[in-house]
Amino acid sequence: MPAQPKISSAPTPSRHQKDTTYIKLERPVIAGSTDTARYDRFVILAIVVSCLCFFLGGLTALLFSVPAILLALSAVEAKKSGNFSTAIFLTTLSVMCDIIGIVVGVLTVVGVVLYAIQASRR
Numbered sequence: 680m681p682a683q684p685k686i687s688s689a690p691t692p693s694r695h696q697k698d699t700t701y702i703k704l705e706r707p708v709i710a711g712s713t714d715t716a717r718y719d720r721f722v723i724l725a726i727v728v729s730c731l732c733f734f735l736g737g738l739t740a741l742l743f744s745v746p747a748i749l750l751a752l753s754a755v756e757a758k759k760s761g762n763f764s765t766a767i768f769l770t771t772l773s774v775m776c777d778i779i780g781i782v783v784g785v786l787t788v789v790g791v792v793l794y795a796i797q798a799s800r801r
Contacts, residue, residue, distance in 0.1 A: 721754065721770050721774060722748065722752060724747075724751075724774075725747035725748040725750075725751045726748060728740070728744045728777050728780050729748060729780075732780060732784040737784030737785070737787040740787065742783075743780035744776065744777060746776050747773045747774075748773075750770075751769070751773040754767075754773060
């Protein structure tokens with residue numbers, strides 16, 4: 680008698696299908712951002728820029744550095760609540776405001792110094 684084939688109730692994957700396992704995460708995992716230390720750095724940067732602008736006389740730069748502080752603090756809160764995309768967006772805006780504040784502050788100080796030099800020559 681010929682041997683009868685074994686009948687299996689479990690489906691076997693065809694040669695074109697891969698046996699994959701999917702893991703569903705509750706929230707996205709971003710490497711290196713398990714705590715708020717990364718976002719706290721931007722708050723510190725915004726405060727340092729504000730202090731430098733205030734003490735060096737570039738008060739017009741405060742128009743950009745104060746919103747940078749508020750955006751950085753909002754980014755920390757968004758990170759704590761688990762909204763990573765909003766935290767990254769607010770952090771980017773905060774850094775952009777800091778950079779603009781630094782440029783405006785430097786231009787203001789240079790402009791005042793050049794004006795003072797020109798006024799002293801008269």
